[in-house]
Amino acid sequence: MSKFKSGREETNDKPRPVPVLVPFKCSQCEKSYKYKQNLVRHLKYECDKEAQYHCDYESCGYSSKFKSNLKKHCYRKHNGGCCKI
Ligand SMILES: [Zn+2]
Ligand SMILES: [Zn+2]
Ligand SMILES: [Zn+2]
Numbered sequence: 001m002s003k004f005k006s007g008r009e010e011t012n013d014k015p016r017p018v019p020v021l022v023p024f025k026c027s028q029c030e031k032s033y034k035y036k037q038n039l040v041r042h043l044k045y046e047c048d049k050e051a052q053y054h055c056d057y058e059s060c061g062y063s064s065k066f067k068s069n070l071k072k073h074c075y076r077k078h079n080g081g082c083c084k085i
Helices: 036-046 067-078
Strands: none
16 A cells, blocks of 8 residues: 655645725826725816815815815804805
8 A cells, every 4th residue: 555645735725915906096196996986986076176165264274175065164163154155
């Protein structure tokens, strides 16, 4: 009876580091997203859009891409007395 092992070591059990995949990268900025819908939303509402709503309140400097955010801000911070929205 001869019993022999093959000399080759099987190494396919080696754990591989799993890279964090963020396959959806914005081409216009550094942002990347795991899901396409997030990138689409980013492109539509965030990227490539200047904040177009600015608070008029003296030395406040708040600005937002969303009118509703500015409105909220003005009511919260300045009791709504600053901007005419
Ligand atoms: Zn972007
Ligand atoms: Zn304001
Ligand atoms: Zn403000």
